Amino acid sequence: MKYSFSNRMTALQPSIIREILKASSGQNVIPFSAGNPAPETFPVEAIRTFTQSILENEPVAALQYGITEGYAPLRETLLRHLKTGFATGSEEDDLFIVSGAQQGIELACKVFCNEGDTIICESPSFIGSLNSFRSAGARLVGVPIEADGIDISRLEHALRTEPNVKLIYLIPSFQNPTGLTTSLEKRKAIYALAKQYGVMILEDNPYGELRFQGEDVPTIKSMDDEGMVIYVGSFSKILSAGLRVGYVLAPQEVVQKMVVAKQGEDVHTAMLPQILAYRFMTDYDYAGHISKIRNIYRRKSSLMIAGLQEHLGQTITFTYPDGGLFLWCDLPAHIPMLDYAKAAAAEGVAVVPGTAFLVEETDACHAIRLNFSTPSDEQIERGVEILGQVLKSFRS
Amino acid sequence: MKYSFSNRMTALQPSIIREILKASSGQNVIPFSAGNPAPETFPVEAIRTFTQSILENEPVAALQYGITEGYAPLRETLLRHLKTGFATGSEEDDLFIVSGAQQGIELACKVFCNEGDTIICESPSFIGSLNSFRSAGARLVGVPIEADGIDISRLEHALRTEPNVKLIYLIPSFQNPTGLTTSLEKRKAIYALAKQYGVMILEDNPYGELRFQGEDVPTIKSMDDEGMVIYVGSFSKILSAGLRVGYVLAPQEVVQKMVVAKQGEDVHTAMLPQILAYRFMTDYDYAGHISKIRNIYRRKSSLMIAGLQEHLGQTITFTYPDGGLFLWCDLPAHIPMLDYAKAAAAEGVAVVPGTAFLVEETDACHAIRLNFSTPSDEQIERGVEILGQVLKSFRS
Structure with a gap:
């Protein structure tokens, strides 16, 4: 054949x-x-203890089908965590669980991009995301990254001249592959440009909590008073990569579409890993x-x-x-x-x-x-x- | 916005x-x-015991990133299981793990269908698959199902007259929603038609092992001497639905494409559930x-x-x-x-x-x-x- x-x-x-x-x-x-x-x-010991406790006290929750949006206690905890720790998330936003941040990135592309539509990304950028966009048939336009983040004038040029730009994909903190962090000034400039051109920002922040020197820079999502930012986070680098648990914070209307798309991909994220992530956030010395x-x-x-x-x-x-x-x-x-x-x-x-x-x-x-x-x-x-x-x- | x-x-x-x-x-x-x-x-007790053993003896395998194809021992065990139990899978086939059968179905559509391409399905059929196809932009053509399976003459008519048919989607055993099972005769006729028209069959078999009366009917995949069948199976109804572990058996070239597509969706299926499925198949009274x-x-x-x-x-x-x-x-x-x-x-x-x-x-x-x-x-x-x-x- x-x-x-x-x-x-x-x-x-x-x-x-x-x-x-x-x-x-x-x-x-x-x-x-x-x-x-x-x-x-x-945290192997904690995961072992929590797993035992989950399988003893709520085996059906861990083993039965769940809803696509994810385990409700985890969603609520994450919403609180983002609001207090990152000043991120408004009344207009909602949060749902994905099977690793990769899925959040892929879903954002799926709900916004037709084949041939353009995604602007930092160049270089994370190969996993680039290939995910490619396999959805999106057209990629790279804008060079500088020591303090993406080249703003070239970003503006791309937004002005490229056809059907639907997303600006960014890893503002400790970028993969460069390790660079976008300055607050540039984050503000990026958000202003997105607003001006009516293009959504896809903010990928898998390493956000892994700062080992200097001071935190506010997320672009924290500036989002117009519902322009889809923020993707992950437990892969703070709890376990193999458990495949991430999350998406985005305007409610966007979340609704992404949830429908997720349902068609894997129905929901595995429950035991979700409940483990919840216990890790609430019953453990997270900080x-x-x-x-x-x-x-x-x-x-x-x-x-x-x-x-x-x-x-x-x-x-x-x-x-x-x-x-x-x-x-x-x-x-x-x-x-x-x-x-x-x-x-x-x-x-x-x-x-x-x-x-x-x-x-x-x-x-x-x-x-x-x-x-x-x-x-x-x-x-x-x-x-x-x-x-x-x-x-x-x-x- | x-x-x-x-x-x-x-x-x-x-x-x-x-x-x-x-x-x-x-x-x-x-x-x-x-x-x-x-x-x-x-099997809650067994899952508890296996989980403890996994987290004690191989915590890194359970918690670290894995490869997209899935946990190798599980893949090998499933290949053997399908070959001995279902006479299914040839040297030209390969098997990989998906995050529930739903993902296998979605990936098959992604690698074969452009937007607007046609998928023929039984009517009625499983809503989760139909919506997954819809969200990929595929065009659905329903062919009525009869007591012994899809209406063969109407299937032939659809294959002959519909444009760009890329997949025939079927649940031949204990179909969702009808509970009907396709006869051996019709399975052979369907396979012959697929071959004649050069259209892939997507055989969805989540309930295959749940026969409670009568005798097993061979899968369509077991007749597949030309590499025309993508076979999707699942642990959801025999181990746990919430763990989200399924698998796809298909020609190697097709598996390679589906694996690339899967990588862009969720990198890999959660490892702990995969290892649990493996232990369930090998260290438990599966039969x-x-x-x-x-x-x-x-x-x-x-x-x-x-x-x-x-x-x-x-x-x-x-x-x-x-x-x-x-x-x-x-x-x-x-x-x-x-x-x-x-x-x-x-x-x-x-x-x-x-x-x-x-x-x-x-x-x-x-x-x-x-x-x-x-x-x-x-x-x-x-x-x-x-x-x-x-x-x-x-x-x-």
């Missing part, structure tokens, strides 16, 4: 990047390429746990930065993230980045070529993304040293 | 049916309208458990049928399912079905108006769907009696 796939799926071609990632996914490879939370951040994770990532990022300074500091430039899981290294222009990534993999260190995160993979890019949450401290120290040696081999 | 939603989501209008269902969802209502497995079929569920539903369906015969037998006709969760009652033509459903709800019995399952909700329909898995035995007896009284009030 010769299969005739839909246009949107045919357009989604396997990437050269995947080959490099596959080649570097072995057991003994140092995983600077991943995006996994550090396993030591999982203490977040503080513990921040300490771990502060240490790991410092280790990586110190190593980069020592072994590559005179040759490359890189970002200094205030939170999150990633930093972004620019190699010198004369070094072929893909070859460098391949050579690093051959020496046992996996990094992600920056091209993976571009709207056009074929555009020039001399950067690689490094992750400091997944590798152990020893792997960070050893891996950065190897990256330095590989770089030297290219210079000679 | 005035929102401009995508065409496919704008077309998906709230249904009159929902209002009736809402009105009948109260605490004291007898739930003949649900599709929930009986809570007493959940004994299935047998227990069959006994429960045999009893409940018999109770409902006996009650219908006693209280409504001279006025209505209904299906005698050999398995599954539902039966389908045709009211006399002179009784306005929606009014009857409303009156039943007012008397405390929720039923689903048959129109909910039609491709065109406005088509004439005098049937209601009754579910016997959710209500208790007492509720079944009392509920059917009430349905009889309500019917009498319409005749007088």
Whole structure:
């Protein structure tokens, strides 16, 4: 049988990047390429205790069908949490549970974009979201990101000139892949432009609570007096990635549409993980746990930065993230980045070529993304040293 | 803000049916309208034991990101199970895990259908699938279902005359909503037609193991020597609906596309539920458990049928399912079905108006769907009696 796939799926071609990632996914490879939370951040003991308690006291709630909107106590708790902790969410907003933030992003695209409609994103941006948009048949327009966030004049230009722009997709805090954070000034400017052009903002904030230095910047959602912002959050980096629980805060009318779309995708998010997330927020030292994770990532990022300074500091430039899981290294222009990534993999260190995160993979890019949450401290120290040696081999 | 939603989501209008269902969802209502497995079929003790063991011995596997294809031991176990129990799955097939069968159905549509492409389905059919197809912008063509399955000559006519048919969607065993099972003869005829017209079959088999009388009929997938069948199965009715674990068996090339599409939706299915499903299949008396569920539903369906015969037998006709969760009652033509459903709800019995399952909700329909898995035995007896009284009030 010769299969005739839909246009949107045919357009989604396997990437050269995947080959490099596959080649570097072995057991003994140092995983600077991943995006996994550090396993030591999982509150395993608490999850074990809560699971027992849930399966003893409310097994039917955990095992029976639930409603698409999600477990009501979790939704209420999250609404309160966002209102008190992030000054986010008005009377016009509602919140529902998704099967990981990825689903929230995909649903936003589904309810707003026809095939061929435009989504403006930071360039580079999170490959998972870009591919999700692509598989919905959306057209992507990348706007370069600067040290303090997206290039505002180019964003304005794109909003003015691109046809059928439906969403501006942003990761304002500790962006994936760059680790950069959008300044308050730029957040205000972005919101003003969205309002001016009548385009929704999709604010993806998976790392929002993982700030390990500096001061919190208000979310764009917290400025949303017109119902222009769809805010997506996640438990993946603070509780467990494998449980697949995220949430969407958005204007009620938008939530209603997204819930209908979600119903057609997976009916509802698995109940046991939802109830676990609820217990984690209410019956556990949530603030203490977040503080513990921040300490771990502060240490790991410092280790990586110190190593980069020592072994590559005179040759490359890189970002200094205030939170999150990633930093972004620019190699010198004369070094072929893909070859460098391949050579690093051959020496046992996996990094992600920056091209993976571009709207056009074929555009020039001399950067690689490094992750400091997944590798152990020893792997960070050893891996950065190897990256330095590989770089030297290219210079000679 | 005035929102401009995508065409496919704008077309998906709230249904009159929902209002009736809402009105009948109260605490004291007898739930003949649900599709929930009986809570007493959940192996709560085993789930508790397995969960403890998983969180003690492999917490990171349960809590960390997994791969999109799913937990490898579960995939292998399911492949074996389908091959030995259902003679299904060839060397050219692959299997991956989805977040409930609903996701498998949605993904099949996503990878094969452009907006406006046609899906042929039984009429009536499962509303969750129909709405999922609608929200992907597919065009639905319903072909009437008869006592032994879809009307073959009308199916052939539709395949010959409808434009851009990409999928034939079927629930061949204990269909939702009718409870009917497609005969072996018709399964062969359907497969031959699919082959002749080069159209994929989407075989949805959530109730396949819930046969409580008669003999198993081979799946259409078991005849699939050309890679024309996407087979979707689920743990929702045999382990737990709330855990949201299903699977798709399909030709490798199709699975690859569906996996890419799934990645953009939820990255992967929650890991703890997947590992639980694996333990349930390997470390538990699976066959004994299935047998227990069959006994429960045999009893409940018999109770409902006996009650219908006693209280409504001279006025209505209904299906005698050999398995599954539902039966389908045709009211006399002179009784306005929606009014009857409303009156039943007012008397405390929720039923689903048959129109909910039609491709065109406005088509004439005098049937209601009754579910016997959710209500208790007492509720079944009392509920059917009430349905009889309500019917009498319409005749007088």
